[in-house]
Amino acid sequence: MRIVVVGDVMLDVDLSGEATRLSPDAPVPVVDVSGVRRRAGGAGLVARMLARDGWPVTLVTVLGDDDAGAQLRAHLTGVQLVAGTSGYPSPVKTRVRAGSHPVVRFDQGCEKTPIPDVSPAMLRAVEQAGVIIVADYGRGLAANPQLRALLGRLAGEVPIVWDPHPSGPEPVPGVAVVTPNISEAAKAVQAAAGTGPSSVEGVAQVLLERWRTRAVLVTRGVDGAVLLQEGVAASHAIPAPRVETGDPCGAGDRLAASLAVHLLAGRDLPEAAALAVHEAANFLAAGGVGALPDTEGTAAAPGKAAPEPFRRTTEPLLLARSVRENGGTVVATGGCFDLIHAGHIRSLAAARDLGDCLIVCLNSDDSVRRLKGPQRPIIGQHDRAELLLAMECVDAVMVFDEDTPEAALDRLRPDIWVKGGDYKGARLPEAGLVEGWGGRCLTVPFHPARSTTGLADALAKVS
Template sequence: MRMVVVGDVMLDVDLSGEATRLSPDAPVPVVDVSGVRRRAGGAGLVARMLAEEGWPVTLVTVLGDDDAGRQLQDNLAGVRLVAGPSGYPSPVKTRVRAGSHAVVRFDQGCEKTPVPEVSPAMLQTVEEAGVIIVADYGRGVAANPRLRELLSRQAGQVPIIWDPHPSGPKPVPGVAVVTPNLSEAVKAAQALAHKAPQGGSGDQDQAAEAGRILLEHWGSQSVLVTKGEQGAVLLRNGNPVPHPVPAPRVEAGDPCGAGDRLAAGLAVHLLAGRDLEEAAALAVQDAADFLAAGGVSALPDRATGVADQESSTTSLNESRLRLAAERPYAGRRPTEPLLLARTVRKNGGTVVATGGCFDLLHAGHVRSLSAARELGDCLIVCLNSDDSVRRLKGPERPIIGQHDRAELLLAMECVDAVLVFDEDTPEAALERLRPDIWVKGGDYKGARLPEADLVESWGGRCLTVPYHPARSTTGLADALAKVS
């Protein structure tokens, strides 16, 4: 079944560099630009995320007939594009960053424009969708009356995820789930109820109260109010009790794209037949993993030439999928662990996982990881977080923080992705990852692995690889202590 993303697109431009001095003309930093990246934003970003996972996805939108519009088409290679003319310049948002800090953003062509027309091809594509994501960025596509009438009819037949925008129209009634963030939900609820949602104390109560108001006025089946690092709150029609959806802790400098990743995840999980609560929980995890893996900056660049015909983009996507089936990792590969596992599994490959603290990498680690990688088509390391290591090994550990440990692991050719988990044991991480093979060092030889029952419950296997007892992190730490 084809996924269809409907909404507004824009060209996002990232200028990155370092700021080491102030301008002599004014007290502002001078950024020495060392990198320029262009990518499709808005609904285009949602479609790109799905396409990178190998899902057949169609983007229904409007494009400007200008250089920015042509760059957008370049960056949407691999996505089937059904687009009408916008009649206006393509919106461009340029962000300037100095190191990890945002300095300024320039918006061009982002002023409000009349509602665009939709073509018969655009409507037919929406009508044939198996799941629909409406990624509204306030530019008018979601306000088109003919499109809204069709979406209203589709709402009772296929899952529709509606990501609203403060400047856009309200969702059509009956959609499966609407996904405002907390500030959007509070603002919309205040406009509808003519008072600010109070709730009890804290964001959780305010999100729940705003969600109830929106659920009543929008007529959707559910509202999922997202709260960034605090997770989300799910409100369902006919059930007044809010359902909290926790999020794992993620240290990410740029949250850009998290909402888009959540909407994409919801579509995937609802299409797979999961119920809404499970789909919401998995989508929140997907968004957190996306940010932990580097967010939009980790998405591969696209420089494949203009893809202005449906046939060319479709054939390009199909050829990529054929190549992936023959050689799962020819060229660039995803490093976000859940996306990687899904891609490998979809192409008939074997997902291998192992776990540990990996504090002070040594030759024994390298040998064990290399042996584990030989067992399948990718190796994902489940890495204990700093808090998890402290609980297991005492307040003096870890010696190296989780982000540096993950970076060192990813620098190894045999490691394809790292999944950081906060619990004392890897069971929760394994439940999300569901590897085909779970590997531990040979010090477990002769004993049944603690995770064996869980891994075998989905048909996986547990194996051991050679263990090198003369090499250990504790031994290294003791040796370092003697020379420090």
């Protein structure tokens, strides 16, 4: 169940301030530095993002034996670090910003170095992965022959997300998906053939054949991404939500991290890619790397059966898998939860007491409209999910678009499926499906005179 990030780490330093005048020595702005922030970049940023979200993550890398290397270790709090010695100075990238605008960047120790050695401990850590992210930043770790041989063998066993670099090696054959941006993809095609197709789909097709991977996901910034899979004739365009951001730094790292999480949860690649593109956009909309704290931890509220990190996640499929693997009982319930009232809260609390986690299968907005009419839902699915997750008794929410929860249940496969006591004495519609994998269907007490319709009618009278 552990996510392993393999790749190059650098120390990112941000100097920020205001520029209100020009230097008397040259026509360049003078930045009055008011803030200095340091963080782990490259593969370290990917690992920090995952640790911040509560995932058990191991970072396999090499570090320099210098002050920057010591700072990197300090900024990787919350990440299980398995690091060899690079034998060279740690790379440092210093960005100067005036307000929200970058002015200049200084790179130290970023020149190409010989391929580093890998230790037995590094290889053992990779072998323990449930999913692997190769975050290549061109420093040579991804070119190590021993590591590449191991990754090639594991490619048929666990999902591998490979985020390539123009200065790095080609991905090993058979990885689940390679995630170049459009510039990196075009350069890779040009380097291989001198010329290449002009369309994104054509570039992806060349790379899919050359790299012999199972899929290529070419990201295009605000234009989303294009996914091409082995054995699938047509490419799949994935739009990105429009966001206002001045700094795209970290978007590719967020995308790779999200892809790995969703693949580990058992989602198919098109769904995982669509979710990852949206989560990368949301990451930038929330402030990107500038909104990340300087150091990270993984403290989490205690849980009954799930390992500590999984108590913080709202990823339903992975939470269910984690609870089951640790001997716990997965409980699920479902509904529209349009206007949450006391009856909902009591039923949810009673359902949570039946097991070790409670996952709510929530009707999407389209599903609610088909079931309840064009005036519903009153509250959108994102807000409804947020309200449910704010309750202590709800551990995760799984939104579904169908009219019934059967498809969501078939993917989730809970040990117990719970409905309200208004079904008491009747066989639940989902009983046959749930019993098919050995699950049980139960009812919890029904609280009369409390309903969404009644609450909506009452609100209409006072509006």
